[in-house]
Amino acid sequence: MLRSGLKPAHYLSPAVLAAEQESIFRSLWVFAGFGQVLKTPNAFLTRDIGGIPVVVQNFDGELRAFENLCAHRQMALQWEAYGKRSLICRYHGWAYDGNGCVKGIPNASLYRYAEAERAGLCLRRFAVRSIGNLVFVNLSPHPLPIEEQFHTEFLESLERASATFDDEIIHTSFPAAWNWKLNFENVLDPNHIQFIHPKTFYPLLGDGGQPVELELSPTILPIHEQMQAGAPVDLRDLSYAVHSPVAVSRPWYRDLVERYGELDDYYNWFIFPDVNFCSVHGQMFLLQQFSPVAADLTDFHLTVVTARRREPEADFSALLRELIRREKIVIDEDGVALSALQRQLHAGAPSAAHGDYESHIVRMLRWYAGAVARAAA
Ligand code: FES
Numbered sequence: 001m002l003r004s005g006l007k008p009a010h011y012l013s014p015a016v017l018a019a020e021q022e023s024i025f026r027s028l029w030v031f032a033g034f035g036q037v038l039k040t041p042n043a044f045l046t047r048d049i050g051g052i053p054v055v056v057q058n059f060d061g062e063l064r065a066f067e068n069l070c071a072h073r074q075m076a077l078q079w080e081a082y083g084k085r086s087l088i089c090r091y092h093g094w095a096y097d098g099n100g101c102v103k104g105i106p107n108a109s110l111y112r113y114a115e116a117e118r119a120g121l122c123l124r125r126f127a128v129r130s131i132g133n134l135v136f137v138n139l140s141p142h143p144l145p146i147e148e149q150f151h152t153e154f155l156e157s158l159e160r161a162s163a164t165f166d167d168e169i170i171h172t173s174f175p176a177a178w179n180w181k182l183n184f185e186n187v188l189d190p191n192h193i194q195f196i197h198p199k200t201f202y203p204l205l206g207d208g209g210q211p212v213e214l215e216l217s218p219t220i221l222p223i224h225e226q227m228q229a230g231a232p233v234d235l236r237d238l239s240y241a242v243h244s245p246v247a248v249s250r251p252w253y254r255d256l257v258e259r260y261g262e263l264d265d266y267y268n269w270f271i272f273p274d275v276n277f278c279s280v281h282g283q284m285f286l287l288q289q290f291s292p293v294a295a296d297l298t299d300f301h302l303t304v305v306t307a308r309r310r311e312p313e314a315d316f317s318a319l320l321r322e323l324i325r326r327e328k329i330v331i332d333e334d335g336v337a338l339s340a341l342q343r344q345l346h347a348g349a350p351s352a353a354h355g356d357y358e359s360h361i362v363r364m365l366r367w368y369a370g371a372v373a374r375a376a377a
């Protein structure tokens with residue numbers, strides 16, 4: 001049996017949330033959105049990261065990230081998750097330049113700012129890195145090199161997979177009444193699928209309709225040994241890619257889109273701290289992100305995109321709606337379970353007793369516990 005060292009308080013306490021926002025979400029590179037829809041000037045996305053509202057916007061071809069709060073009276077500058085609009089506040093019309101500094105104030109004579117005061121009206125700027133079509137932001141004033149957070153082969157694989165994305169995405173977000181870590185643990189845990197998704201996801205994992213018995217993967221053994229020995233955990237190991245055969249027949253749109261890879265597989269990329277990016281057959285991609293809002297509340301972001309369409313004129317809107325609808329059914333099955341878990345959890349509850357197959361989860365939680373303890377110290 002393995003123990004992660006986490007207590008129920010790690011899933012319940014506002015103080016723990018504050019420590020993880022600081023030591024994880026405001027220190028690491030965090031996924032912010034899809035770059036292929038930001039290719040034209042003024043295209044933008046918004047996202048809350050580590051409790052900070054962020055806008056990533058295209059300025060003359062370059063992506064820049066700023067705090068999404070007007071320097072005047074803190075109105076959000078951009079309101080939608082994705083859009084295309086100059087960086088101008090909707091409240092009193094202040095306009096910002098590519099450095100995030102105020103370049104225009106309507107009715108300027110009302111304010112009577114001194115010249116030096118006005119010159120200092122700039123937004124907080126953050127580091128941005130595009131890995132293929134996946135855009136990451138780092139809120140730290142001294143961001144660690146992204147290669148210290150992710151293995152180079154992992155970054156290359158994200159880059160190759162996301163390079164096949166089509167330009168049209170479908171995106172939704174909704175509140176989820178559970179701690180964000182429960183969701184990351186859940187996607188790392190193939191053993192729940194049989195029980196939580198018996199009619200939806202589980203039949204797809206078998207071979208020709210016959211469900212397969214799950215076996216301990218040989219790749220988990222070294223991780224298990226590492227955990228048993230209490231060896232230190234490398235942050236880069238927390239994000240990794242796997243793929244396995246899946247019994248989904250090739251979909252009707254298979255010839256309409258290009259493809260990542262050559263396997264009829266289910267691809268999974270776990271991007272620590274809060275993203276599960278996956279693909280069926282390299283033709284349909286799904287990205288789910290679990291952004292913490294409170295100890296028992298998570299912003300669930302869900303985006304679906306296909307591989308690039310072969311016929312630029314083809315209309316994919318109905319297809320994308322249908323794909324995201326089906327994914328949401330499976331996610332809602334997890335939601336019923338995870339919200340029940342969260343509701344019952346209390347400070348005196350026992351800690352998790354992990355089996356060997358959960359060594360990935362234990363590895364992630366041990367690194368996490370160390371980071372949170374350092375922030376709280
Ligand atoms: S709050 Fe933005 S212009 Fe007033």
Ligand SMILES: [Fe+2]
Pocket residue numbers: 186192193196197330334
């Ligand atoms: Fe699930």
